[in-house]
Amino acid sequence: MEPEKGISDSQFYMWRTLFAVAHADNVVTDEEVRYMAEVLEDIPFSADQRAILTEDSKHAQSIEEMFKGITDVRDQAAFFQYARELVHIDGDYGEEEQGVMLKLGEIHLKNANLDDLIGSVSLELEEDFNPDYEETGDSSRPFDEQRNLKKKIFSFRERFLKDRFGKS
Numbered sequence: 001m002e003p004e005k006g007i008s009d010s011q012f013y014m015w016r017t018l019f020a021v022a023h024a025d026n027v028v029t030d031e032e033v034r035y036m037a038e039v040l041e042d043i044p045f046s047a048d049q050r051a052i053l054t055e056d057s058k059h060a061q062s063i064e065e066m067f068k069g070i071t072d073v074r075d076q077a078a079f080f081q082y083a084r085e086l087v088h089i090d091g092d093y094g095e096e097e098q099g100v101m102l103k104l105g106e107i108h109l110k111n112a113n114l115d116d117l118i119g120s121v122s123l124e125l126e127e128d129f130n131p132d133y134e135e136t137g138d139s140s141r142p143f144d145e146q147r148n149l150k151k152k153i154f155s156f157r158e159r160f161l162k163d164r165f166g167k168s
Helices: 009-022 030-042 047-058 063-068 073-088 095-111 114-128 142-165
Strands: none
Touching: 009 030, 009 047, 009 063, 009 073, 009 095, 030 047, 030 073, 063 095, 073 095
């Protein structure tokens, strides 16, 4: 019998970091417990990964150490999306949680290669491009939303490079 594969190490550490964030204010609310339980049910973790995360749900881990294990920039970006959801789930975005999120944001910005992130988003958008797509001027259609997102990302990149390095 083949062992369970589970998710990638980077994704696993994304979830470990999220579980650690649930402990950031030293109070794990019912909503946070429910969130972690649903994650454990919904994500295809291996048995070992599930066991570790079950322990992480009960015992706080080092948030920064867990975050270091998120090696894929897409997983880091996903972490921040999920973390925003998690820190607001109980209706109280406390000072400890705010401090943690700011610290992780700084670490992410220092270590993230913006060109890699932009390139991966660009490739994802190009994969979704359908040359047979008929333009109607309706901006609520998915293709238009993707094109607008791509423009925003590249305008951000240009502003960032110009402000940071004087490049355009």
